[in-house]
Amino acid sequence: MANISVTTACNRDCSYCFARGARRAAAGHMSAETFKKALDFLARSGIEDARLLGGEPTLHPDFARLAEMALGRGFRVRVFSNGRMPEAALEWLENQPEERVAVLINFAPDDPPSAATLRRLGKRANLGLNIDNPAVDPAFLLGAVREHGVVPHVRLGLAHPMAEGGNRFLDPRRYRAVGRRVAHFFEAARQAGVEAGCDCGFVPCMFPCGFLEAMGTAAGDIGTRCSPVLDILPDGQVVPCYPLAALAREPLPEGETADALRGRFSQRLSPYRRLGVFRECAVCEVREKGGCNGGCLAASMRRLRTTPLAALPCA
Amino acid sequence: MKWAVETRGVLLINEATGAVVTVEYPQAAIWDLLTRGESNRQIARKLCAIASLDPDAAEALVRETLAAWREAGFLAREEDPSG
Numbered sequence: 001m002a003n004i005s006v007t008t009a010c011n012r013d014c015s016y017c018f019a020r021g022a023r024r025a026a027a028g029h030m031s032a033e034t035f036k037k038a039l040d041f042l043a044r045s046g047i048e049d050a051r052l053l054g055g056e057p058t059l060h061p062d063f064a065r066l067a068e069m070a071l072g073r074g075f076r077v078r079v080f081s082n083g084r085m086p087e088a089a090l091e092w093l094e095n096q097p098e099e100r101v102a103v104l105i106n107f108a109p110d111d112p113p114s115a116a117t118l119r120r121l122g123k124r125a126n127l128g129l130n131i132d133n134p135a136v137d138p139a140f141l142l143g144a145v146r147e148h149g150v151v152p153h154v155r156l157g158l159a160h161p162m163a164e165g166g167n168r169f170l171d172p173r174r175y176r177a178v179g180r181r182v183a184h185f186f187e188a189a190r191q192a193g194v195e196a197g198c199d200c201g202f203v204p205c206m207f208p209c210g211f212l213e214a215m216g217t218a219a220g221d222i223g224t225r226c227s228p229v230l231d232i233l234p235d236g237q238v239v240p241c242y243p244l245a246a247l248a249r250e251p252l253p254e255g256e257t258a259d260a261l262r263g264r265f266s267q268r269l270s271p272y273r274r275l276g277v278f279r280e281c282a283v284c285e286v287r288e289k290g291g292c293n294g295g296c297l298a299a300s301m302r303r304l305r306t307t308p309l310a311a312l313p314c315a
Numbered sequence: 316m317k318w319a320v321e322t323r324g325v326l327l328i329n330e331a332t333g334a335v336v337t338v339e340y341p342q343a344a345i346w347d348l349l350t351r352g353e354s355n356r357q358i359a360r361k362l363c364a365i366a367s368l369d370p371d372a373a374e375a376l377v378r379e380t381l382a383a384w385r386e387a388g389f390l391a392r393e394e395d396p397s398g
Contacts, residue, residue: 271328271330271333271334272328274326274335274337275319275326279319279321279322281321282321282322282326282337283322303319303320304318304319305317305318305319305320305350306316306317307316307317
Protein backbone atom coordinates (compact mmCIF):
# COMPACT_ATOMS: atom_id res chain seq x y z
CA MET A 1 0.00 0.00 0.00
CA ALA A 2 1.11 3.58 -0.70
CA ASN A 3 -0.85 6.79 -0.97
CA ILE A 4 -0.50 9.58 -3.50
CA SER A 5 -1.27 13.00 -2.08
CA VAL A 6 -2.21 14.85 -5.26
CA THR A 7 -2.81 18.22 -3.63
CA THR A 8 -2.41 20.03 -0.34
CA ALA A 9 -5.51 22.13 -1.04
CA CYS A 10 -8.40 21.44 1.32
CA ASN A 11 -11.83 22.98 1.84
CA ARG A 12 -12.10 21.96 5.48
CA ASP A 13 -9.97 22.91 8.45
CA CYS A 14 -10.12 19.94 10.79
CA SER A 15 -8.28 20.73 14.01
CA TYR A 16 -7.16 17.09 14.24
CA CYS A 17 -5.75 17.00 10.70
CA PHE A 18 -2.45 15.12 10.92
CA ALA A 19 -1.61 15.93 7.31
CA ARG A 20 -1.14 19.62 7.96
CA GLY A 21 2.61 19.36 8.65
CA ALA A 22 3.23 17.48 5.40
CA ARG A 23 0.85 19.80 3.55
CA ARG A 24 2.78 22.86 4.74
CA ALA A 25 6.08 21.32 3.65
CA ALA A 26 4.90 20.41 0.14
CA ALA A 27 2.18 22.95 -0.64
CA GLY A 28 0.62 22.80 -4.09
CA HIS A 29 -0.81 20.43 -6.66
CA MET A 30 1.05 17.38 -7.95
CA SER A 31 2.18 17.72 -11.56
CA ALA A 32 1.18 15.13 -14.17
CA GLU A 33 4.85 14.20 -14.51
CA THR A 34 5.25 13.51 -10.78
CA PHE A 35 1.95 11.61 -10.77
CA LYS A 36 3.26 9.42 -13.58
CA LYS A 37 6.43 8.73 -11.57
CA ALA A 38 4.27 7.85 -8.57
CA LEU A 39 2.28 5.38 -10.70
CA ASP A 40 5.54 3.89 -12.00
CA PHE A 41 6.61 3.44 -8.38
CA LEU A 42 3.33 1.68 -7.49
CA ALA A 43 3.51 -0.52 -10.58
CA ARG A 44 7.03 -1.79 -9.97
CA SER A 45 6.10 -2.36 -6.30
CA GLY A 46 3.22 -4.63 -7.30
CA ILE A 47 0.64 -2.28 -5.80
CA GLU A 48 -2.75 -2.50 -7.54
CA ASP A 49 -4.58 0.44 -5.97
CA ALA A 50 -3.86 4.09 -6.69
CA ARG A 51 -5.01 5.70 -3.44
CA LEU A 52 -5.48 9.41 -3.97
CA LEU A 53 -5.37 11.69 -0.95
CA GLY A 54 -4.94 15.33 -0.15
CA GLY A 55 -5.82 17.75 1.25
CA GLU A 56 -9.03 17.15 -0.60
CA PRO A 57 -7.87 15.28 -3.72
CA THR A 58 -10.84 16.29 -5.86
CA LEU A 59 -9.69 19.91 -5.60
CA HIS A 60 -6.76 19.13 -7.87
CA PRO A 61 -7.58 21.06 -11.06
CA ASP A 62 -6.79 17.96 -13.16
CA PHE A 63 -8.27 15.43 -10.76
CA ALA A 64 -10.22 13.50 -13.41
CA ARG A 65 -7.28 13.44 -15.79
CA LEU A 66 -4.96 12.02 -13.12
CA ALA A 67 -7.52 9.43 -12.06
CA GLU A 68 -8.04 8.42 -15.69
CA MET A 69 -4.30 8.09 -16.10
CA ALA A 70 -4.27 5.64 -13.18
CA LEU A 71 -7.25 3.68 -14.55
CA GLY A 72 -5.59 3.57 -17.96
CA ARG A 73 -2.56 1.93 -16.38
CA GLY A 74 -4.76 -0.77 -14.86
CA PHE A 75 -4.92 0.52 -11.29
CA ARG A 76 -8.07 0.56 -9.22
CA VAL A 77 -8.60 4.11 -7.98
CA ARG A 78 -9.46 4.85 -4.36
CA VAL A 79 -10.19 8.45 -3.47
CA PHE A 80 -9.97 9.63 0.14
CA SER A 81 -12.32 12.61 0.29
CA ASN A 82 -14.15 14.72 2.83
CA GLY A 83 -17.17 14.59 0.55
CA ARG A 84 -17.12 18.28 -0.33
CA MET A 85 -16.08 17.89 -3.92
CA PRO A 86 -16.42 20.12 -6.97
CA GLU A 87 -19.30 19.23 -9.31
CA ALA A 88 -16.91 18.23 -12.11
CA ALA A 89 -15.15 15.70 -9.88
CA LEU A 90 -18.42 14.31 -8.56
CA GLU A 91 -19.78 13.98 -12.08
CA TRP A 92 -16.67 12.11 -13.17
CA LEU A 93 -16.75 9.79 -10.14
CA GLU A 94 -20.44 8.88 -10.43
CA ASN A 95 -19.84 7.74 -14.00
CA GLN A 96 -17.05 5.32 -13.18
CA PRO A 97 -17.59 1.58 -12.74
CA GLU A 98 -18.02 0.67 -9.07
CA GLU A 99 -15.47 -2.13 -9.30
CA ARG A 100 -12.75 0.24 -10.56
CA VAL A 101 -13.32 3.40 -8.51
CA ALA A 102 -14.14 3.76 -4.82
CA VAL A 103 -14.48 6.89 -2.71
CA LEU A 104 -13.80 6.72 0.99
CA ILE A 105 -15.59 9.64 2.57
CA ASN A 106 -14.25 10.81 5.87
CA PHE A 107 -17.40 11.91 7.61
CA ALA A 108 -17.31 15.04 9.75
CA PRO A 109 -20.32 14.85 12.10
CA ASP A 110 -20.52 18.63 12.36
CA ASP A 111 -20.18 19.20 8.62
CA PRO A 112 -21.38 16.08 6.79
CA PRO A 113 -21.28 15.67 3.03
CA SER A 114 -24.55 16.42 1.31
CA ALA A 115 -27.11 13.66 0.95
CA ALA A 116 -27.14 14.31 -2.81
CA THR A 117 -23.39 13.65 -3.04
CA LEU A 118 -23.72 10.36 -1.19
CA ARG A 119 -26.70 9.27 -3.25
CA ARG A 120 -24.91 10.07 -6.50
CA LEU A 121 -21.82 8.13 -5.46
CA GLY A 122 -23.98 5.23 -4.26
CA LYS A 123 -22.06 1.97 -4.11
CA ARG A 124 -18.83 3.76 -4.98
CA ALA A 125 -18.79 5.36 -1.51
CA ASN A 126 -17.60 3.97 1.82
CA LEU A 127 -17.95 6.03 4.97
CA GLY A 128 -15.21 6.60 7.51
CA LEU A 129 -14.72 8.60 10.67
CA ASN A 130 -11.69 9.89 12.52
CA ILE A 131 -12.23 9.78 16.27
CA ASP A 132 -10.59 12.63 18.12
CA ASN A 133 -12.38 12.28 21.46
CA PRO A 134 -14.40 9.68 23.37
CA ALA A 135 -17.60 11.70 23.02
CA VAL A 136 -17.70 10.89 19.30
CA ASP A 137 -20.24 8.10 18.80
CA PRO A 138 -19.86 6.48 15.37
CA ALA A 139 -23.42 5.06 15.54
CA PHE A 140 -24.74 7.80 13.25
CA LEU A 141 -22.73 6.23 10.42
CA LEU A 142 -25.06 3.22 10.40
CA GLY A 143 -28.01 5.51 9.76
CA ALA A 144 -26.10 7.24 6.97
CA VAL A 145 -25.25 3.91 5.32
CA ARG A 146 -28.88 2.88 5.43
CA GLU A 147 -30.23 6.22 4.28
CA HIS A 148 -27.89 6.87 1.35
CA GLY A 149 -27.33 3.39 -0.06
CA VAL A 150 -23.55 3.53 0.16
CA VAL A 151 -21.36 0.45 0.61
CA PRO A 152 -22.21 -1.26 3.94
CA HIS A 153 -18.66 -1.00 5.18
CA VAL A 154 -17.47 1.59 7.66
CA ARG A 155 -13.92 2.43 8.60
CA LEU A 156 -12.91 4.00 11.90
CA GLY A 157 -9.66 5.85 12.44
CA LEU A 158 -7.98 7.54 15.39
CA ALA A 159 -6.90 11.16 15.24
CA HIS A 160 -3.15 10.69 15.56
CA PRO A 161 -0.73 13.40 16.59
CA MET A 162 1.91 14.73 14.27
CA ALA A 163 5.23 13.72 15.81
CA GLU A 164 6.32 17.34 15.89
CA GLY A 165 3.00 18.51 17.44
CA GLY A 166 0.62 21.10 16.08
CA ASN A 167 -2.70 19.27 15.77
CA ARG A 168 -5.42 18.17 18.14
CA PHE A 169 -5.27 14.42 18.63
CA LEU A 170 -6.77 11.63 20.66
CA ASP A 171 -4.67 11.33 23.80
CA PRO A 172 -3.84 7.65 24.47
CA ARG A 173 -5.10 8.16 28.02
CA ARG A 174 -8.55 8.29 26.44
CA TYR A 175 -8.12 5.17 24.31
CA ARG A 176 -10.02 2.95 26.70
CA ALA A 177 -13.07 5.20 26.66
CA VAL A 178 -12.93 5.16 22.85
CA GLY A 179 -12.43 1.39 22.86
CA ARG A 180 -15.68 0.90 24.80
CA ARG A 181 -17.57 2.99 22.25
CA VAL A 182 -15.96 1.24 19.31
CA ALA A 183 -16.76 -2.21 20.75
CA HIS A 184 -20.38 -1.17 21.18
CA PHE A 185 -20.40 0.22 17.64
CA PHE A 186 -19.00 -2.99 16.15
CA GLU A 187 -21.80 -4.96 17.74
CA ALA A 188 -24.43 -2.52 16.44
CA ALA A 189 -22.83 -2.64 12.98
CA ARG A 190 -22.90 -6.43 12.98
CA GLN A 191 -26.60 -6.40 13.83
CA ALA A 192 -27.21 -3.87 11.06
CA GLY A 193 -25.34 -5.95 8.49
CA VAL A 194 -22.59 -3.38 8.15
CA GLU A 195 -18.97 -4.45 8.14
CA ALA A 196 -16.77 -2.29 10.35
CA GLY A 197 -13.01 -1.99 10.30
CA CYS A 198 -10.27 -0.16 12.13
CA ASP A 199 -7.40 1.86 10.68
CA CYS A 200 -3.92 1.94 12.15
CA GLY A 201 -3.12 2.81 15.75
CA PHE A 202 -5.80 0.85 17.59
CA VAL A 203 -4.31 -1.31 20.35
CA PRO A 204 -5.78 -4.46 21.96
CA CYS A 205 -5.73 -3.06 25.51
CA MET A 206 -8.13 -0.25 24.61
CA PHE A 207 -11.01 -2.69 24.13
CA PRO A 208 -13.12 -4.40 26.79
CA CYS A 209 -11.98 -7.87 27.86
CA GLY A 210 -13.05 -10.56 25.42
CA PHE A 211 -13.96 -8.14 22.60
CA LEU A 212 -11.13 -9.04 20.23
CA GLU A 213 -11.56 -12.74 20.89
CA ALA A 214 -15.27 -12.42 20.10
CA MET A 215 -14.43 -10.54 16.92
CA GLY A 216 -12.22 -13.36 15.67
CA THR A 217 -10.79 -12.67 12.23
CA ALA A 218 -12.86 -9.49 11.96
CA ALA A 219 -10.47 -7.95 14.49
CA GLY A 220 -7.94 -8.13 11.68
CA ASP A 221 -4.54 -6.77 12.57
CA ILE A 222 -5.54 -4.47 15.41
CA GLY A 223 -2.42 -3.69 17.37
CA THR A 224 0.12 -4.46 14.68
CA ARG A 225 -0.66 -2.02 11.91
CA CYS A 226 1.84 0.75 12.53
CA SER A 227 4.39 0.56 9.75
CA PRO A 228 5.43 3.01 7.05
CA VAL A 229 2.43 3.13 4.69
CA LEU A 230 4.27 5.62 2.42
CA ASP A 231 2.61 8.89 1.51
CA ILE A 232 3.86 10.44 -1.74
CA LEU A 233 3.57 14.22 -1.44
CA PRO A 234 2.68 16.60 -4.29
CA ASP A 235 6.33 17.64 -4.71
CA GLY A 236 7.42 14.02 -5.22
CA GLN A 237 8.86 13.56 -1.74
CA VAL A 238 7.84 10.41 0.13
CA VAL A 239 7.23 10.24 3.89
CA PRO A 240 6.53 7.18 6.08
CA CYS A 241 3.04 8.52 6.88
CA TYR A 242 1.59 11.97 7.54
CA PRO A 243 2.09 11.95 11.33
CA LEU A 244 5.78 11.04 10.89
CA ALA A 245 6.39 13.37 7.96
CA ALA A 246 8.79 15.59 9.90
CA LEU A 247 11.09 12.68 10.78
CA ALA A 248 11.94 11.12 7.46
CA ARG A 249 11.47 11.93 3.80
CA GLU A 250 13.07 10.95 0.53
CA PRO A 251 12.43 11.77 -3.11
CA LEU A 252 10.51 9.13 -5.08
CA PRO A 253 13.22 6.57 -5.73
CA GLU A 254 14.16 5.74 -9.32
CA GLY A 255 13.97 2.03 -9.98
CA GLU A 256 13.30 1.01 -6.39
CA THR A 257 10.21 -0.59 -4.87
CA ALA A 258 8.02 0.47 -1.97
CA ASP A 259 9.44 -2.35 0.15
CA ALA A 260 12.99 -0.99 -0.21
CA LEU A 261 11.90 2.49 0.80
CA ARG A 262 9.79 1.14 3.65
CA GLY A 263 12.82 -0.76 4.88
CA ARG A 264 14.92 2.41 5.00
CA PHE A 265 12.22 4.34 6.83
CA SER A 266 11.73 1.48 9.29
CA GLN A 267 15.46 1.44 9.94
CA ARG A 268 15.52 5.19 10.55
CA LEU A 269 12.57 5.00 12.92
CA SER A 270 13.73 1.84 14.70
CA PRO A 271 15.21 3.58 17.77
CA TYR A 272 11.72 4.79 18.65
CA ARG A 273 10.03 1.41 18.20
CA ARG A 274 10.92 0.41 21.74
CA LEU A 275 8.46 3.04 22.89
CA GLY A 276 4.76 2.37 23.04
CA VAL A 277 1.85 4.70 23.52
CA PHE A 278 1.74 3.81 27.24
CA ARG A 279 4.62 3.51 29.70
CA GLU A 280 3.19 0.07 30.55
CA CYS A 281 3.94 -1.08 26.99
CA ALA A 282 7.49 -1.81 28.14
CA VAL A 283 6.24 -4.68 30.28
CA CYS A 284 3.25 -5.79 28.20
CA GLU A 285 2.97 -9.54 27.58
CA VAL A 286 0.77 -9.13 24.50
CA ARG A 287 3.43 -6.94 22.95
CA GLU A 288 6.18 -9.34 23.90
CA LYS A 289 4.27 -12.13 22.12
CA GLY A 290 3.89 -10.01 18.97
CA GLY A 291 0.18 -9.25 19.43
CA CYS A 292 0.79 -5.51 19.51
CA ASN A 293 3.55 -3.21 18.41
CA GLY A 294 2.79 -0.49 20.93
CA GLY A 295 0.37 1.54 18.80
CA CYS A 296 0.92 4.64 16.71
CA LEU A 297 4.60 5.54 16.64
CA ALA A 298 3.84 9.27 16.43
CA ALA A 299 1.63 8.99 19.53
CA SER A 300 4.37 7.04 21.31
CA MET A 301 6.87 9.75 20.47
CA ARG A 302 4.72 12.34 22.20
CA ARG A 303 5.90 10.70 25.45
CA LEU A 304 9.51 11.57 24.74
CA ARG A 305 11.25 14.21 26.78
CA THR A 306 14.17 16.16 25.44
CA THR A 307 17.27 16.95 27.41
CA PRO A 308 20.17 18.60 25.62
CA LEU A 309 23.41 16.86 26.54
CA ALA A 310 24.92 20.21 27.44
CA ALA A 311 22.22 20.71 30.08
CA LEU A 312 23.19 17.59 31.98
CA PRO A 313 25.48 18.33 34.95
CA CYS A 314 27.72 15.34 34.47
CA ALA A 315 31.03 16.72 35.75
CA MET B 316 18.96 13.19 23.37
CA LYS B 317 15.44 11.94 24.05
CA TRP B 318 14.07 9.85 26.86
CA ALA B 319 10.78 8.50 28.15
CA VAL B 320 9.54 7.26 31.48
CA GLU B 321 8.60 3.57 31.38
CA THR B 322 7.01 1.32 34.00
CA ARG B 323 10.29 -0.04 35.28
CA GLY B 324 12.62 2.84 34.54
CA VAL B 325 13.50 5.11 31.63
CA LEU B 326 14.27 4.55 27.97
CA LEU B 327 17.17 6.60 26.62
CA ILE B 328 17.45 7.30 22.91
CA ASN B 329 20.53 8.88 21.42
CA GLU B 330 19.11 10.22 18.18
CA ALA B 331 22.52 10.97 16.75
CA THR B 332 23.72 7.37 16.96
CA GLY B 333 20.43 5.48 17.11
CA ALA B 334 21.51 3.86 20.38
CA VAL B 335 18.68 2.88 22.72
CA VAL B 336 19.05 1.76 26.31
CA THR B 337 16.51 0.74 28.92
CA VAL B 338 17.59 1.87 32.36
CA GLU B 339 15.84 0.35 35.36
CA TYR B 340 15.72 1.62 38.92
CA PRO B 341 17.75 2.70 40.84
CA GLN B 342 19.86 3.88 37.88
CA ALA B 343 16.73 5.38 36.32
CA ALA B 344 16.46 7.63 39.35
CA ILE B 345 19.96 8.90 38.63
CA TRP B 346 18.88 9.92 35.12
CA ASP B 347 15.75 11.58 36.43
CA LEU B 348 17.68 13.57 39.01
CA LEU B 349 20.37 14.51 36.48
CA THR B 350 17.78 16.01 34.16
CA ARG B 351 16.46 18.04 37.07
CA GLY B 352 19.89 19.65 37.35
CA GLU B 353 21.03 17.94 40.53
CA SER B 354 24.74 17.56 41.17
CA ASN B 355 26.39 14.16 41.52
CA ARG B 356 26.71 14.70 45.27
CA GLN B 357 23.03 15.60 45.65
CA ILE B 358 22.07 12.57 43.59
CA ALA B 359 24.19 10.25 45.70
CA ARG B 360 22.64 11.67 48.85
CA LYS B 361 19.11 11.05 47.53
CA LEU B 362 20.04 7.56 46.34
CA CYS B 363 20.88 6.63 49.91
CA ALA B 364 17.19 7.10 50.71
CA ILE B 365 15.72 5.92 47.40
CA ALA B 366 17.72 2.70 47.10
CA SER B 367 18.66 2.15 50.76
CA LEU B 368 22.37 2.43 50.00
CA ASP B 369 25.11 3.59 52.31
CA PRO B 370 26.81 6.84 51.21
CA ASP B 371 29.90 5.15 49.74
CA ALA B 372 27.83 2.67 47.74
CA ALA B 373 25.56 5.45 46.49
CA GLU B 374 28.52 7.56 45.34
CA ALA B 375 30.07 4.55 43.61
CA LEU B 376 26.79 3.75 41.86
CA VAL B 377 26.49 7.32 40.57
CA ARG B 378 30.13 7.35 39.42
CA GLU B 379 29.88 4.00 37.62
CA THR B 380 26.52 4.73 36.06
CA LEU B 381 27.65 8.10 34.67
CA ALA B 382 30.82 6.52 33.31
CA ALA B 383 28.78 3.85 31.52
CA TRP B 384 26.45 6.47 30.03
CA ARG B 385 29.41 8.55 28.85
CA GLU B 386 30.86 5.45 27.25
CA ALA B 387 27.54 4.75 25.49
CA GLY B 388 27.25 8.34 24.31
CA PHE B 389 24.27 9.25 26.46
CA LEU B 390 26.32 11.87 28.31
CA ALA B 391 29.02 14.17 27.04
CA ARG B 392 32.50 13.20 28.14
CA GLU B 393 33.97 15.21 31.00
CA GLU B 394 36.74 16.65 28.85
CA ASP B 395 34.16 17.97 26.38
CA PRO B 396 33.87 21.68 27.21
CA SER B 397 30.27 21.70 26.00
CA GLY B 398 29.37 18.97 28.47
